[in-house]
Amino acid sequence: MNPADRLRRLKFRAWHRGTREADYMIGGFFDRYGMTWNEAEIAWFEALLDEEDVDILGWALGTLAVPIEFAGPQMDAFRKLDYVEIPR
Numbered sequence: 001m002n003p004a005d006r007l008r009r010l011k012f013r014a015w016h017r018g019t020r021e022a023d024y025m026i027g028g029f030f031d032r033y034g035m036t037w038n039e040a041e042i043a044w045f046e047a048l049l050d051e052e053d054v055d056i057l058g059w060a061l062g063t064l065a066v067p068i069e070f071a072g073p074q075m076d077a078f079r080k081l082d083y084v085e086i087p088r
Contacts, residue, residue: 006042007034013049022053024084025060032083044074 001009011034015027030045037045048056048070058064060079 010034010042010045010049014045017053019053022057025057025081026053028084029078033077041074044070044072 011027011030014030014034015023017023017026026049034042034045051070055064059066059070059075060081062079066075066079
């Protein structure tokens, strides 16, 4: 898959999670940072998207411990939640 198609697919997956809260959190994170990611960061996000929303939201909100495979600077940026813009 070419890089542009891969990013379009990730954007779609990030914004179509099944709940509005997850869409804003995960989709907003992709919109804010996704176009600047290198291959390893894209792979991290692809793996994150395979996880359950309840777990991802728990990691972001600090109510669940972050698994070692997702810990690091990208999760730190995700947990700041400063990228979430709630439309009115």
